[in-house]
Amino acid sequence: xxxxTIAIDxxxxxxxxxxxRAIAAGLGYRHVDSGAMYRAVGWKALGEGxxxxxxxxxxxxxxxxxxxxxxxxxxxxxxxxxxxxxTPEMDRAAAAVARLPKVxxxxxxxxxxxxxxxxxxxxGRDIGTVxxxxxxxxxxxxxxxxxxxxxxxxxxxxxxxxxxxxxxxTLLTERDRLDRTRAASPLYAAADAVVxxxxxxxxxxxxxxxxxxxxxxxxxxxxxx
Ligand code: DC
Numbered sequence: 001x002x003x004x005t006i007a008i009d010x011x012x013x014x015x016x017x018x019x020x021r022a023i024a025a026g027l028g029y030r031h032v033d034s035g036a037m038y039r040a041v042g043w044k045a046l047g048e049g050x051x052x053x054x055x056x057x058x059x060x061x062x063x064x065x066x067x068x069x070x071x072x073x074x075x076x077x078x079x080x081x082x083x084x085x086x087t088p089e090m091d092r093a094a095a096a097v098a099r100l101p102k103v104x105x106x107x108x109x110x111x112x113x114x115x116x117x118x119x120x121x122x123x124g125r126d127i128g129t130v131x132x133x134x135x136x137x138x139x140x141x142x143x144x145x146x147x148x149x150x151x152x153x154x155x156x157x158x159x160x161x162x163x164x165x166x167x168x169x170t171l172l173t174e175r176d177r178l179d180r181t182r183a184a185s186p187l188y189a190a191a192d193a194v195v196x197x198x199x200x201x202x203x204x205x206x207x208x209x210x211x212x213x214x215x216x217x218x219x220x221x222x223x224x225x
Contacts, residue, residue: 003029003119004217005134007127008210010141011176011187013148015198015206016123019141021071022207023214024121032114034124034131035094036069037107039085040076042093052096059102067110086158088171095175098125101184125179128190136217139210140189143199145173 006029008020017033024031041062042052050057068075073082084090097103104126111131115122122131128138143151149169152158179187189195194213198206 001218003117004136004214005115005118005132006121006137006139006214007132007135007190007193008121008123008139008141009125009128009187009189009193010139011125011148011179012172013152014141014143015151015203016141018203019139019198019206019210020121020123022203023210024071026207026211027119027121027214029119029121030114031071032069032111032120032122033074034069034107034111034122034127036074036085037067037110038098038103039090039094040067040069040074040081041065041103041107042090042097043081043085044076045097046089046093052093053100055100055102058097058100059106062097062103062106083157086155091171091175095178099178099182099184104130104184125187126185128193129188130185133190137214138190138193139213140193140195141206142195142197145169145176147199148172 006023008016010016020033021031041058044065045052045058045061048061050061052058065076066078073080074085075081085094108131111122114120115132124131128135128140146169149165149172152172153165153168196206196209
């Protein structure tokens with residue numbers, strides 16, 4: 001059977017990671033978290049003292065870096081940053097570098113290379129709109145800000161982070177605003193995306209809903225004979 005390209009977009013805390021991982025595991029596809037690439041670039045820029053608003057310098061750093069995002073780990077130039085990139089400081093750094101069109105151009109190109117053969121579930125903000133505009137399946141996951149903040153506050157990958165739901169809600173709302181209003185590839189649902197509101201639903205329910213969309217696309221098109 002043909003291997004599909006599946007794009008999963010949406011704001012922070014909508015459940016993209018959990019759902020994308022489950023869908024990829026169910027299909028035997030590769031799962032790629034594109035946000036981790038922006039985080040890794042932000043991490044390296046901060047570490048090297050490159051100001052996050054210097055577009056050419058950050059883009060040069062991104063272009064020269066080897067970034068590997070696998071199900072198990074995120075590395076940049078061989079350094080494991082899996083945990084280091086999940087802090088409020090890196091949330092801000094990633095959002096800052098993600099605003100820069102030249103940085104996006106570098107990372108979008110890498111994301112296209114990674115997904116060139118299909119058999120991939122890629123999650124992010126612009127996967128269905130920019131990275132893979134011809135993806136076989138486009139899902140846009142959303143949830144109320146309260147629910148998204150609750151999920152973020154209890155995310156086990158973010159240890160050592162202030163986890164009062166109200167603090168998380170404030171930070172998350174601000175970051176969403178940046179992602180939705182930036183000039184370069186802002187967050188929005190592609191016209192042909194299936195929008196799934198995950199508020200109040202279990203992971204199993206959402207995965208089932210998304211799998212139904214995927215299965216419908218896997219069926220060979222009906223011939224008119
Ligand atoms: O999904 P995340 O929170 O790890 O993403 C980190 C930042 O990168 C966030 O500000 C959104 C941005 N991002 C993006 O602009 N485009 C993507 N495809 C993925 C993430």
